[in-house]
Amino acid sequence: MREAPVGKPIQETEAAELARQLFGIEAAARSLPGEYDDNFHLRCADGAEFVLKAMHPDRERGFVEMQCRVLQHLAKNASELPLPRVVPAKNGESFLEKRVPDGSLRLVWLLTFLQGKTLAEFQPHALELLEQLGSFLGKMSRALEGFEHPAAHRELKWDAARAGWIRDYLEHVSELPRRMLVQRFLGLFESEVVPQIPRLRKSVVYGDANDYNVLVGCEPGQAARLAGVIDFGDAHYGITVSELATAAAYAILGEKDVLAAAARVVAGYHKEFALQDEEIALLYPLMAMRLAVSVVNSAHRKALKPEDAYVTITEAPAWEALERLAKIFPRHATYAFRFACGLAPVEKAEAVKSFLKKTGPAAASILDCDLKKERSVVLDLSVGSALLGADPSAAETQNLSSVISAELERTDAHVAIGRYDEARLLYSAPQFGASKNPTDERRTIHLGIDLFAKPGTAVHAPLSGTVHLLANNALPLDYGPLVVLRHETDMGEEFFTLYGHLNTQTLARLKVGQEIARGEAFASVGETQENGGWAPHVHFQIILDLLDRGRDFPGVAKASERKLWKELSPDPNLILQIPENHFPRVPLSVPELIGARKRLLGWSLSVSYAKPLNLVRGWKQFLYDETGRAYLDVYNNVPLVGHSHHKVVKAAQRQLALLNTNTRYLHENVLQYAERLIELLPEPLKVCFFVNSGSEANELAVRMARAKTGSDDVIVLEHAYHGHTNTLIDLSPYKFNGPGGGGRKPWVHVAPIADDYRGLYRRGEDNLGTKYAAHVGELVDSLRKQGRRATYLAETLPSVAGQIVFPPNYLAEVYKFIRGAGGVCIADEVQVGFGRLGTHFWGFETQGVVPDIVVFGKPIGNTFPLAAVVTTPEIAAAFANGMEFFSTFGGNPVSCAVGLAVLDVVREEKLRENAKSVGEYWVAGLCELQKKHELLGDVRGSGLFLGLDLVANRDTRSPATAQASYVVNRLRERGILAGTDGPHHNVIKLRPPLIFKEENADLFNATLDAILAEDAAKA
């Protein structure tokens, strides 16, 4: 086929005329980019859209006819697949020959237009979307089985069977390392694929599922859906599995984890159209070869037409993907693909495992003692280990050694055992994937069993074998000196055992190839100085396939790849035979936890995120799930001074170990704490009451206020939430107006919330505070007329209502109205108190007022249940009407010890000051993002109490609720925990522990920036 386009391309007006004449369609035509043919997008007045194709004059009838037949066949046999449909001409034909104004004869045909964005332009390439792509193509392969057309038997450079043509064009790849990379994959193709071609399944394939032909659809805030594939110009009769390989090759472009991405395409395909073993085995070379053909083709065409950008459009990502693929051992890819298909990844695994089951009981003991009988203690070194606690310093060698010795002593055991398949946070070195971003997935899953023993302890070979590998991986936290022994089953299946953290003499003693007899003491346990810096132990692991990785075969895997690595490294206890009852119960998995929760807990208790989290450790501003994945905690305001702060923990532990009782006895803690709290408050707030939760505190505050006013009436703000008790539900419009709510009670009066972004009066207007306060004034007046007095209960910066900052002067004016009518002002400081706002310690201070009653909760005890009500002597006196106040747990010595420790830490670590400076820094970055992303309607708040108001339209401020939920769930996937709030659930609340750092704000902003660029996050 000639490559040059025709002399004069068809004009848009001429295309519209062709549509009218041949197809009876009145439409406006717009030219589409293309390599050879003249293609047009048609839009009719009724909104219908089509693609008109006027083929290059050199195109043969059979070529167009074949495409029409394929599409018609698919329309009939896979009608559920969104694909372009062939629109017949007025005379009923699928395509027509027509002479066009430049004099050439053109084959003209019409297709329906598919809506969607190309996969190349769509973000993100979620694994679920890639699975849909696979399943789409699987359905297509199934439908095309047995389809025939003579023109499909064609010579095509994209036919996988003919990919070897690139050998003659390699010289166009000018850079030597790249040429060698292509050569390597070409070699693999010739050795692995070519001999198999005659045996592989063949059929007509679409053959061009590249990322510019795959279309994706997406509604705001919703998961993406595959919207079809276009361009059947490369359809041909070829290797069936090449359909999948092509899609997988392009699906990995731009992906960091190419294997995970490809595996999901494979999984989707296999579910619809079962792959054969030999097809799966060739996927990796076929994928690589497709990319190799693409880059060589680009290089060649660049040489021919250096100015043509279209041709080289996917070149850079294809090179990058090839380089990533080159780092994967082919058999590893095959195992991953088999695993994705639900097949046994390592075919010999069952044979090796049953051999070990048979021979394991007779294997020699690795240590001098008999592990089957020896008193041993299985250590909990998991992420959620109470033995280690949250402080990562517990994992430092010296500390870990002391913990292990203490455990041995406590249990009177002789051997300490570290578990297989245990997620651990012990691997902090860069080779485990630790990076600058603490929320990136690291390797955490232990693939061996550790046997802790004194340095110099002899290590025996459990089975006979030969020395396969000797190495010293001397990097900190690596294997240190290691030996790999090679073994065979009775059927000749090869497998290996690995021994890490040995001493250097071991390496000097042994030679590769040396035979080792069963039971032979061939190695010794190393000292900390030589063993990678660990507490002395031997790491013992079984390996079925070394994957050409030699000394770098991992002893620890990523949790996301856990199951596959466990297939490659089965449980070493097959050989060690430590009695199962020595091991503790396996904790519940996430699905089991969800099931048990549904069974055991009230159903009205919700759970955060579409993919719920199982958190097992908290440290500073990070939370960790059971796999060791770290999450930056950006919205839990309760751990004010950071998760598991050592001072707070110590204070609780010490007091709990000494005395905990109730406030009917004298105790200094409660008095010390009351004194400290009062010191932080202005006059006349001098009298304290202690309870256990914000709800209890608000409940008590309302009782006190009523004792003073003699009226039940309470004024609250729209969307407010104050707690879960009966009275507080009645006082929380967020609840009584929400799902399941019973509506407003007559004694409850709701004032408009002073929200200057979305409320009645908005930023830019004068006297906002006065205007909003006037509404409270009206309510007070109307109550006064009925002889009633009002209590005013409000948060000082409403949180649940959407992280609202009152306009200046608002509370001052409100308090004047309330007090002027003999009412009482309660400030709910449950969310914002204790320095979070940066500029002030308490929220009411930002408004220049002093409430009559202040309510404290949540952060007051840094997650320990403690809450307080502080009021004036006058109100306290009115409340002391004879009825006793008593809360069993309120103000107990432990909670007050905790409260004191929290106040100490806030002062010592200057956390209010930190909240101010980091908050300002954070907001500056967020305001930059606001310039870029329309969705970010408003950035507001103070210190580390911030809200991001997401809007679908900045003029109307219509809330972008679905997008907010999408963003929060995507942040969670990227390792950042945030939540939504506000009546429309469109405000992202940011309220991290006050130890939050600028670098944490940077990570949040960069991640948010990337997520807001994703299609589902668009307005």
Ligand SMILES: Cc1ncc(COP(=O)(O)O)c(C=O)c1O
């Ligand atoms: C403003 C406000 N007040 C009171 C409460 C109730 O506190 P608790 O859940 O400790 O009972 C909450 C809880 O979210 C709150 O946000």
